[in-house]
Amino acid sequence: MHRFEVWAPGKDRVDVVVDGRRTPMARGANGWWEAAVGDAAAGARYGYALDGGDIRPDPRSMSQPDGVLGLSQVVDHDEYRWRDGSWPGLTLQGLAVYELHVGTFSPEGTFDGAITRIPHLVDLGVSAIEVMPVAEFSGNRGWGYDGVDLFAPHHAYGGPAGLKRLVEACHAAGLGVLMDVVYNHLGPVGNFLSEFGPYFNSRRQTPWGDALNFDGPGSEEARRFVIDNAMMWIRDYHIDGLRLDAVFAIHDDSPVHVLEQLVREVKAIKPGALLFAEADVDGSRFVRSYGFDGAWADDWHHALHAFLTGERRGYYSDFGDFEQLGEALRDPWLRGAKSPVLPPRSCVVATQNHDQVGNRATGDRLSALVDEGKQKIASALLLTSQFTPLLFQGEEWGASSPFLFFTDHADPGLARAVSEGRKREFAAFGWTPEKVPDPQDPASFERSKLQWEELDRQPHREMLDWYRRLLALRGTLSGEDVVVEIDCELRRLIFRRENVTAYVNLGGEDWALHSPGKLVMSSSQAGDVLPPDAVAIYA
Numbered sequence: 001m002h003r004f005e006v007w008a009p010g011k012d013r014v015d016v017v018v019d020g021r022r023t024p025m026a027r028g029a030n031g032w033w034e035a036a037v038g039d040a041a042a043g044a045r046y047g048y049a050l051d052g053g054d055i056r057p058d059p060r061s062m063s064q065p066d067g068v069l070g071l072s073q074v075v076d077h078d079e080y081r082w083r084d085g086s087w088p089g090l091t092l093q094g095l096a097v098y099e100l101h102v103g104t105f106s107p108e109g110t111f112d113g114a115i116t117r118i119p120h121l122v123d124l125g126v127s128a129i130e131v132m133p134v135a136e137f138s139g140n141r142g143w144g145y146d147g148v149d150l151f152a153p154h155h156a157y158g159g160p161a162g163l164k165r166l167v168e169a170c171h172a173a174g175l176g177v178l179m180d181v182v183y184n185h186l187g188p189v190g191n192f193l194s195e196f197g198p199y200f201n202s203r204r205q206t207p208w209g210d211a212l213n214f215d216g217p218g219s220e221e222a223r224r225f226v227i228d229n230a231m232m233w234i235r236d237y238h239i240d241g242l243r244l245d246a247v248f249a250i251h252d253d254s255p256v257h258v259l260e261q262l263v264r265e266v267k268a269i270k271p272g273a274l275l276f277a278e279a280d281v282d283g284s285r286f287v288r289s290y291g292f293d294g295a296w297a298d299d300w301h302h303a304l305h306a307f308l309t310g311e312r313r314g315y316y317s318d319f320g321d322f323e324q325l326g327e328a329l330r331d332p333w334l335r336g337a338k339s340p341v342l343p344p345r346s347c348v349v350a351t352q353n354h355d356q357v358g359n360r361a362t363g364d365r366l367s368a369l370v371d372e373g374k375q376k377i378a379s380a381l382l383l384t385s386q387f388t389p390l391l392f393q394g395e396e397w398g399a400s401s402p403f404l405f406f407t408d409h410a411d412p413g414l415a416r417a418v419s420e421g422r423k424r425e426f427a428a429f430g431w432t433p434e435k436v437p438d439p440q441d442p443a444s445f446e447r448s449k450l451q452w453e454e455l456d457r458q459p460h461r462e463m464l465d466w467y468r469r470l471l472a473l474r475g476t477l478s479g480e481d482v483v484v485e486i487d488c489e490l491r492r493l494i495f496r497r498e499n500v501t502a503y504v505n506l507g508g509e510d511w512a513l514h515s516p517g518k519l520v521m522s523s524s525q526a527g528d529v530l531p532p533d534a535v536a537i538y539a
Contacts, residue, residue: 002040002074006058007032007221008196011050018046031197031221042079045071048196056192057149059199059225063159064136064152068190072152075160077236084168089272090128090176090240092293092345096383096471097178097390098126099353102134102157103141104403104449105393111153111162115169117452124396124464125471128176130243132354134163135182138189139408141445143354144180145245146187146407150229153237160237167238176240178274179233183226184249185209189409197221204251214252227262234270241274241293242266248280263291276348281335284342294346294388297332301350304328304381305366307506308374314429322493322506326486329495332387344386344480351378352392354403361431363402363448365395372398372459373533376466376523377504380535381495383470384502386480394450396467397460404437406445415440469521473500473537502537505530513538 004016009031015022018040025033040046045065047055057064061072098121106113121129133144136152144154153163167177185208186193193199198218204211213222233239244259252258259277266273274293277286283295299319306312306319318335328334332347350356357365367375375398382389394401405422409415419440423433437444454460479498486493491507500520505511511530517538524534 001036001038002044003034003036004040004046004058005032005034006048006060006196008048008050009218009221010197013051015049015052016046017049017055019044022049031218040074042074042076044074046074047071050195053195056195057190059149059193059196060228061136061149061152063155064149065155065159067140067155068136068138068148068187072149077160080161080164082164082168082238084171084238087171087238089270090178090274091272092274092388094475095128095274095345095388096126096474097128097130097348097388098124098393099130099132099350099390100393101132101143101354101403101448102154103445104401107449107452109156109449111158111166114166118169118173118175120455121175122173124468125475126175126391128178128240129170130178130180130390133180133182133245136190137187139410141406141408141442143358143405145182146189147182148187148190148192150181150186150226151232163237171238177238178241178243178276179237179239180243180245181230181233182245183212183229184246185211188414189411199225201251206249206251211249211251214250214258215254219254223258223261226258227265230262230266231269234266234273240272241276243276243278243296244292245278247277247286257290259286259292260290267291282333283347284333287342287346294348295342296353296390297347297349297387298356299334300328300332300347300387301353301356303334304351304378305356308366308378309369322488322491323486326484326493329381329385329484329493330482345388347387348390349382349385349387350390350392351382352395353390354392357392357403358405361426361429361436363404363437365399365402367395367398367400367463368402371533372463373523373535374506375463377506377533377535379467379470380502380523380537381504383467383474384477384495384497384500384537386482386497389474391467397455397464399450399460400454401449401451402447404444404448405439406441406448407439408445409440466521466523473520500537500539502535503530504535505532508532 014025014033018037023035025035049055058072062075063073103109134153135147136149137147140156170177199222200210201213201216202210213219277292277295279295286292302319303325306316307325423436483496493504495502513528520537520539522536
């Protein structure tokens, strides 16, 4: 016996169709419909017909084996026997995050494929992975930010069982798991929510269309939809925390903001769950007002990237000054009105992430833009910083593969619109249309896959060793107070924490360091003389 429930206010009739058999549903309270079907066991395929219309997937489908346009599948989460009871969970203190995209992280492009690479992550020294969105999206390949079945792990990655195996394997190896989730919009393909009820509010617009309805008529169930989804990842998949995408595009004038309610309810079922917001120019308000544990601080990246590469177009137009780089090392929020400073560990910073690599015309990584010396400087500033560091897959060995934007839309019109929109988006950076790979071309996805054989080659092997040593060093660092000294004329920088000092030479002349302490690691072999584009760390 399985009980089916669906919210469909305003409908005169709702049928549940299970393995081809139609059962009328009974009207319940507050727009909900329900029906008990005796032989609907785990694995059964089903959907809902509204007022005699086409059969649609369950808005809260837990599995979509045939994609966003197929039928839903019954899942019994109680059938999985978890073996991670001794896992203590994550804390902000000492957290080092590794962002990965399931489809390109391993040759298999699946949750099980990612499991085979866990030993590499453990040896690297990170403490948690952050998985780019896995909620069911259109096609077999994509970034995941256009998901429509938010409760269903993507079928091409291995579905619910595959995700559970990945989380359990990570916990067994001492790694936490964070999940990237998207509550500011849904994708265009397979998005049937508006047929069921007022999930969207046409008075509220986002860059992707109508916003989810968090404060208009009928908003109670739309709020529950995303809050229950957040709780599901924590409860049913043992995820250790969430990163909420583009929270600045979530609009709500309710007395209690939906984000505050979400944080409170997630923390109620798992007090140790970590919740991060992708902010815009100021992440402190999400931490202080809504209770998030931290926020992404992209200004830190922009200041470092613009200076190292010399890029000044697009959103780098406000960055690139050496003094500004020094300021970012103290406080990662450079734009907007200054607000109360967050604890440093609440600020997530990166030299690379999916946005800053993938939202380039050719998906080129930092390793394709600067020399090895500047790469090592960037990683040293990241991993000795007082902030929470995030690495992007392959960064640790200077991977040669790009990370392109890729999609798999079957509709030719939508595919064309995505490709053309991508070209227009890059105009601000001076990237001409002919330089922009087609997201719909399967080659864009295949080229983005990590080439793991590079680990046995130079210079990748040396870069990987550099990252391993930095992460090991990070584990010994203490204190959050920092001192930053800069020499704008010579382009030299000194970054001090309680027990280490990093000397960075970005100028054009050698820098003689006079007995600065015990050398811990250096990108140069010149002893206490630091050549241009080099970094040395002393204790």
